[in-house]
Amino acid sequence: MTTEMGLQPPTSIDWLLTQPYFFALFFCTVWALACFVIGLISGWNVLSNRFSISKGTFHGETWPFRSARMRFLAHYGNCLSIGADESGLYMSVFPIFRIGHPPLLIPWAEIAVLPGETGLIFKQRTLHLGRQEAIPLRISASLAETLQRAAGKGWSVASVA
Numbered sequence: 001m002t003t004e005m006g007l008q009p010p011t012s013i014d015w016l017l018t019q020p021y022f023f024a025l026f027f028c029t030v031w032a033l034a035c036f037v038i039g040l041i042s043g044w045n046v047l048s049n050r051f052s053i054s055k056g057t058f059h060g061e062t063w064p065f066r067s068a069r070m071r072f073l074a075h076y077g078n079c080l081s082i083g084a085d086e087s088g089l090y091m092s093v094f095p096i097f098r099i100g101h102p103p104l105l106i107p108w109a110e111i112a113v114l115p116g117e118t119g120l121i122f123k124q125r126t127l128h129l130g131r132q133e134a135i136p137l138r139i140s141a142s143l144a145e146t147l148q149r150a151a152g153k154g155w156s157v158a159s160v161a
Contacts, residue, residue: 032099038098042074043135044093050130051110052102053090060085061150069138084150089129091117106130108154117141 034043039045062083068076068091079097083090089111092103112128116139125144128134139147 019149036100038074041072042070042076043129043133044070044101044104044131047104047106047130047135048102050133051104051106053105054103058083058085058090058103058105060087060090062090063143063146066139066143069136071135082139082147084147084154086152086153086154089127089147089151108151113144113155 039048050159053116060083062081064081065078066080067078068080068082070076076093079094079095081090081092087106088105088107090103090105092098093101106129110129110131112131112134114126114128117123117125123141124138125141127137127144129137
């Protein structure tokens, strides 16, 4: 449909893009919804029911900018801070992705470390988080070794052969 001058009326998406306040609101809403849905799909939300902690309660060593895969191919690329000490595994998502992802501290007694490595080029280890939930966490083999050293005796207690 064109007007007398040959111009087409603006579409709803054109209107949204020309209104900066509405665009910002729209963008923030979509961002928050996407973060929340990823938390549901990955299993993070399920784990947070039992293992959520408040910020600042983990005092072990942490490694920022880490990647991991969880349930249903949910991928956290370079946006995780992962830590470990003898009490458990700490995981948090960078603040801009935090909606639906509270920081977690999972005791080693609730983690099953699967034997062996997977992957042809990039070696990975799989951990099942939560005895009841068994949410898979796939991390690089080198990060798994780092976590094992930081966990000390805690790692071996929960590992399965």
